[in-house]
Structure formats: structure tokens, C-alpha cells
């Protein structure tokens with residue numbers, strides 16, 4: 215088992231994020247034509263650098279080649295203009311690995327002249343950059359994380375398994391948070407600036423992460439956690455506290471603040487230029503279809519699930535437990551998940567379901 219042990223920061227990614235999440239890079243690579251088209255459409259500005267942000271970048275490894283391409287393209291359009299790349303995440307992020315990836319000798323950014331790279335630990339729920347300064351804001355697979363957990367779900371670990379008032383609480387929070395994100399970006403963007411956002415969501419067929427065909431991933435997470443409760447390994451409070459603070463918007467929910475003239479984001483000048491949904495197949499399942507080795511599949515697949523869930527599982531465990539006890543429970547949980555996949559691999563996998571958007575700031 216992967217023994218990465220991120221501390222209980224609510225939603226921090228486990229160490230070695232980009233190594234464990236090959237699929238996330240495929241998702242970003244697919245956004246490149248959209249990023250290129252957005253840069254091509256930007257107004258040619260003078261007297262200030264071209265500014266790009268990557269919000270929720272984690273260790274920067276999954277977006278690095280896209281960012282290098284985008285900056286190269288901005289340079290080719292305006293060779294005399296400086297470049298300023300701002301990597302953003304929250305305070306608990308692994309900034310050391312990020313720094314190694316983007317400033318290291320092997321970084322494709324290090325060879326670009328007059329290219330200035332900075333890191334910001336400002337949440338995307340706040341204004342990150344000065345008003346009117348941002349040319350291209352990018353974000354992938356990050357904005358489904360809510361600013362707060364609006365409720366504990368009594369019988370599931372994720373809002374896709376919630377119902378009634380609990381689901382309504384997540385929907386309200388998701389709608390509020392999406393508008394907050396957009397309004398801050400409306401302030402940051404220069405006139406004519408663009409956002410390229412690649413977010414988890416629910417597509418037109420009701421598909422979402424790990425729930426395209428085969429074994430529904432969030433139900434597996436929940437069934438295992440429930441078995442820990444049934445066996446007396448965790449308490450009822452710990453079971454309920456394991457609620458991921460996420461919301462998956464639909465195309466309509468993502469679009470509404472950008473198409474309805476009564477919405478503050480629309481009034482602030484944001485316009486939806488394009489929106490599409492896309493399923494990116496789980497690379498570990500695809501590889502398994504080729505090699506057929508169930509143990510290898512389970513061993514390679516579980517770290518990608520673990521990279522973004524373990525801090526929430528860890529945080530759900532009572533603070534009265536010793537650190538060793540908590541670590542042992544987390545190890546046992548992912549060990550059981552790995553065993554479940556090894557014993558019956560068919561249907562497991564984490565296909566990504568994303569909603570790709572381009573947004574323009576008018577003005």
C-alpha cells in the first residue's frame with residue numbers, strides 16, 4: 215500500500231499528487247486547444263505583463279506542460295511582453311513539491327525568458343490578484359471543493375448519495391460557492407480576459423466521477439466505511455463525519471450565473487463562451503484491460519483514490535484517538551478497498567466526468 219500520510223488538513227492532497235493521478239493530466243491536456251483559443255482571442259495589451267493563474271494547482275505537475283505551452287503562445291503573440299504565472303492553492307498545499315516542479319532545472323518554464331513564476335496560498339474563494347490584472351485564469355478539478363461542509367450526510371460519504379434536506383444543503387452551498395468564485399474572478403480579470411475552467415460535474419446522462427458504468431465508486435467508499443461502523447471499528451459520529459465537502463454542478467447550474475442577466479456575475483461582465491462535458495477514462499482500468507493482472511490494477515488504482523480522500527477520512531476520526539490509531543484505521547480502510555478490487559476487479563475504475571468552460575470578461 216501507498217503509505218502517504220498527509221495530515222488532517224480537511225482536503226489536502228496526499229504527497230506525490232501528480233505521480234498518483236495520471237488521469238488528471240489527461241484531463242488538463244484535453245483543455246489545451248481551449249486554452250490556446252482563449253489566448254488567441256485576448257486583446258493585445260501594452261505596458262503590463264501577460265498574467266495567468268492556475269487555481270487549485272496542487273503540486274503543479276499535472277498542468278506544467280499545458281502552462282508552458284500557454285506561456286509560449288502568449289510570448290509568440292507579443293514577444294516584448296513579460297510573463298507572470300501565478301500558481302494558487304490553499305495554505306495546507308504541498309508548496310515544496312510545487313516549487314520543485316515549476317522552478318526546478320527540468321521545468322519547461324525555467325527556459326522561458328522574462329517569465330516570472332510566483333505562488334499564492336490564497337483560496338479561490340477570495341480575490342487572489344489585483345483588480346483588472348488577470349488575462350487567463352485556469353483551474354482544473356478543484357472547484358468542486360466547497361468553502362465549508364454544509365451538513366454531515368447521515369447515510370453516505372458524498373452528496374451524490376444524499377437526499378432530502380441534506381442534499382438541499384449541499385445544493386445551496388454549491389450554488390453560493392460557485393457564484394463567489396465567479397465574482398472574485400470577475401474582479402481580477404482584465405477587460406476581454408478569459409477563464410478556462412475544467413470542473414467535476416454531472417453530465418447530461420447523470421454521469422459523474424467514478425459513476426459512468428460498472429461499480430459506482432462513491433457507493434464503494436460508503437459501503438466500506440459502513441462496514442467499519444458495523445464491525446465496531448469506528449463510531450456512528452465518525453461514520454457521519456466522513457462527508458466529503460464537495461458539490462457537482464450540472465451544465466445548467468454552471469451556466470446560470472453567466473447567462474441570466476439578473477445574476478451578479480453576469481452584471482459584473484462575465485459571459486459564457488463555450489461549455490461541454492467530457493468523460494476521461496480511468497487510465498488504471500484501461501491498463502488493466504491490457505495486462506489483466508488484478509493485483510497490479512488494485513495496487514496502482516487505490517493511490518489515486520487515496521490522494522484526494524484520505525485527509526477527509528483522517529479528519530472524520532475522533533481527536534480522542536491516538537495518531538497511531540488513526541493511521542492504522544486509514545491504512546486498514548485503503549487496504550480493504552485494495553483487497554476488494556483485487557478480488558473482484560471487474561467494473562472498478564474512476565472515469566473522470568468534467569465540464570469544460572470558457573468564460574469571457576466583457577468591458
Ligand SMILES: C[S@@+](CC[C@H](N)C(=O)[O-])C[C@H]1O[C@@H](n2cnc3c(N)ncnc32)[C@H](O)[C@@H]1O
Nearest residue numbers: 238270271272276303304337338354355356359
Ligand atoms: C484534485 S486537485 C487538482 C490539482 C490539479 N489542478 C489537477 O487538475 O490535477 C484539487 C486541488 O484543489 C485545491 N483546492 C481545494 N479547495 C481550494 C480552494 N478553496 N482554493 C484553492 N485551492 C483549493 C486542493 O488543495 C487541491 O490541491
